[in-house]
Amino acid sequence: MATLREIQQRLRSVQNIEKITKSMKMIASTKVAKAQRNMDTARAFGVASNSLFQSAETKATDGGVELIVASSSDRGLCGGIHSSVSKATRRAVEANPEGRVVVLGDKPKAQLSRAVRSNITLSFNQIGKAVPTFTEASSIVDVIKADGIEFDSAKIVYNKFLSAISYEADSITVYSDNAFKASPNFAVYEIEDDVLANLQEFNFANSIYWAMVEGHAAEMSAKRAAMENATKNAGEMITKLTMTYNRGRQAVITNELIDIITGASAL
Incomplete structure (x- = not known):
């Protein structure tokens, strides 16, 4: 004894x-309200920008290259937040073994490296220290473009905030400008090629920002x-x-x- x-x-x-743990709970509680306010704003802009693809009836082309973006963070002590994104990403890779993976956050990178290491093309860290900004999302898109990663459709996997005590893995789909051009209702839009490229880049950054902010809100609630x-x-x-x-x-x-x-x- x-x-x-x-x-x-x-x-x-x-x-x-x-x-x-009591101090960390209090800190997370103070961050939840701010994270939810930013999430509501980002969600509104994200839904509005992605409604363009819905109106044009854009679909992924058969045999097209798919990019999978796993959006999470570097921080731990927040339940199964990272595992949720990693599992959904692995399912997406199983459905498309040739899909290329971009990982946001060290935690999901460590988990995905054990299962789909060969699919990981690019990774980012220093994610989740504060509420994500659109500038960070734009920088991520710039790096993806500069790295020469081409795709027909991109699936952004993130944790969707349901309530203060629940979340689930979900995805946001973004299409390339070529896929958008092939949409059945594209003719109703009078968009020049250079404007279309900028619009596609903006939609991609806006969707990543939406996923990051909503995932951050789910993470703060889970951490609390x-x-x-x-x-x-x-x-x-x-x-x-x-x-x-x-x-x-x-x-x-x-x-x-x-x-x-x-x-x-x-x-």
Whole structure:
């Protein structure tokens, strides 16, 4: 059995962990509201820009190159956020083994490297430290373009925010300018080629921004829930350890009293 000193050291350790998890929960709680406000704005712009493909009835061409963008972050301690995106990305790769993968965040990169390493073409880190911005999304698109990654359709896999306690993996589809030109209703739009290229790049950046911001909101909510559960578990452990320590201390005092009484009786 553990000695009283060992129990006391473990008790102090768990108490320190409880203070940390409680602080992290409070920090995540303050970030959730801001993340949700940014998510609502990004979602509105994202839906509006992607409605262009719906109106034109754009579809992926048969045998076309598909790009899969896994959008998550670098941070941990947030439940199954990263696993959700990684599993959905692996399913997308299984459906299209030749698909090229771009990973946003070190956490999903570490998970996907074990399963679809050969498909990963590009990866980004320093993701998720703060609320994502459109500038970051535009920079990601610029790097993808500069790297010469061509595609007919891009599937952006992200965590869709459902509520403060739930999320699910979803995807946003973006098409290339050539796929948009081949749309049945493209003729109703009077768009020049140079404008069409800029529009496609903007839609791509806007969709990545939407996925990043919505994923960030889901991550903050998941982190708050995870830290709340961790704080609760630490509190229960502290109660058990305190009870164990008090019982052990009481047993030591009782034994000392017995020794004193026995010694006095012997005299």
